[in-house]
Amino acid sequence: MRESYLIDAVRTARGRQSRPKKGFVGELQNIHPASLGGKLVDALLERNPNLPAEKVEDVIYSTTTVCKEQASDIARNIVLSSNLPQTCSGVHLNRYCSGALQASAFASASVRCGDYDAVMAGGGEHMNMCPIGSDMDYEHLPFSPEMTQKYELGSQGAAAEIIAGKYHLSQEEINTFSVKSQQKAYAATQAGKFKNEIIPVTWIDQDGHEQILDTDTNIKPDTKVEKINELPRPFKEGGMIHAASSSGICDGSSLALWVSEECVKDFDLKPRARILSNANYGVDPKEMLDGVIPGTELALKRAGLKIDDIDRFEINEAFASVPLAWMKTLKVSEEKVNVNGGAIAMGHPLGSTGGILLATIINELERENLRYGLITLCAAFGMSGTMIIERL
């Protein structure tokens, strides 16, 4: 089978949830999701001028909440909003929080088997425009009687509490991890570590002034353990998970460019990475969030690697209990995990986060001259998506 290469991976900065009472609006909240995706398509074309736009045959794009501006086939709408020719198709997919990672997995696999020479893949989520659950019609739920008889369903927040209990995590561990996420994200931002992956986006503030969003704005560097310990526990009375140990609600988009060996040769492109393995793994939909553990084990087995071989990990911080349970079970030291912070500090725009983590890890591997990176995200209803990449 031929090889498939990652040529580039970009993202927007994550725009905050609008808080009119606190005097700010979400930076991306008024930009149409298809326009935002289109900006990333154009950025990939501009950053890789050797590749003719006509070579890109498809855009695979995930969103989680499929309604309103994110309804229908957003991927085709992104193509038609961008400088790609109309010959390029677009396909939407939904694997909840691991959707953008799945988009890249499908893109790379399709290039490998010869179905594409060049394809873009990623995801987006406008949580301001299309809040979590706003695509659900409670009179017509998508859960069959068979499913609800067999499984108890719950919220992600409730599952985060279950995971904290199941893995015997302490409040201190949860608080300390959450504070560190903020500190690491702040330090990485200050050091300009996200500059190469973030495509600046122009937005209009509430006074009608043009602004540029080029950094993740959700970060709270002055977060203190004592302060966050006093926050309410929204998911369980007497629980451990609070707003400061949960991923923030925000808007964002990510996109990667995958091409064949022929494309690399024909257009003198420089491969940055390739996929060594992917794994999707399902667990009990009520506990929901710890599929990242068996998913990691399966991806490692498929790649023929041991956990110690991996140089950097991005374990999505849906809630602090998820990476903590993962680290405790797989005995991985914090020095290799989420070294530039995570979703607790910067936010988690659901369908786009897998692609954000892909962009972040490839830049980190390049900066530190390292070889193997592993990304894993828990996804709703007990799913998880894991990918191991090799920097080239």
Ligand SMILES: CC(C)(COP(=O)(O)OP(=O)(O)OC[C@H]1O[C@@H](n2cnc3c(N)ncnc32)[C@H](O)[C@@H]1OP(=O)(O)O)[C@@H](O)C(=O)NCCC(=O)NCCS
């Ligand atoms: C946890 C959650 C319910 C909190 O929502 P919220 O209450 O609107 O969050 P806020 O940002 O307003 O934070 C609540 C309070 O905590 C405070 N807070 C949040 N983070 C803080 C921090 N790092 N340090 C200090 N205070 C903090 C806020 O300032 C706010 O205080 P206020 O009420 O005095 O204004 C929401 O973020 C959430 O649902 N996150 C998870 C999303 C999700 O499920 N994603 C899918 C994952 S699988």
